[in-house]
Amino acid sequence: MQILLDTHAFIWFIEGNNRLSSTARDSILKPENQLYLSIASLWEIAIKLNLDRLSFAEPFEQLIPHQMKLNSIHSLPISLLHLNQLIDLPFHHRDPFDRLLIAQAISEKLPIITRDKSFPDYEVELIW
Numbered sequence: 001m002q003i004l005l006d007t008h009a010f011i012w013f014i015e016g017n018n019r020l021s022s023t024a025r026d027s028i029l030k031p032e033n034q035l036y037l038s039i040a041s042l043w044e045i046a047i048k049l050n051l052d053r054l055s056f057a058e059p060f061e062q063l064i065p066h067q068m069k070l071n072s073i074h075s076l077p078i079s080l081l082h083l084n085q086l087i088d089l090p091f092h093h094r095d096p097f098d099r100l101l102i103a104q105a106i107s108e109k110l111p112i113i114t115r116d117k118s119f120p121d122y123e124v125e126l127i128w
Contacts, residue, residue: 005036011045
């Protein structure tokens with residue numbers, strides 16, 4: 001199964017944070033699942049680091065590529081298909097990063113690992 005990771009799910013997974021549900025963790029660890037992390041999530045992480053709203057023990061430029069390679073997580077670029085989907089997306093959720101992840105999940109027909117309470121308002125399969 002191909003799965004998109006929400007930003008917080010990725011961060012909690014690489015940090016070993018127990019806020020990540022066992023279902024989400026099992027889905028990430030299942031070897032046959034193909035995992036994706038949106039470029040939007042990487043952008044969001046970079047912004048939060050810049051604003052000191054997030055910190056890691058290792059530098060971003062080392063930690064992120066290492067964790068993505070270690071856990072076989074592929075980056076998902078932002079495409080025109082995703083932006084076209086975003087244009088028609090209802091405003092149940094105002095966060096621009098989350099809206100883009102939802103548009104990507106819908107466009108690519110990917111379930112998304114998230115605990116975000118606004119995601120169920122959209123036609124996207126959730127794993128939590």
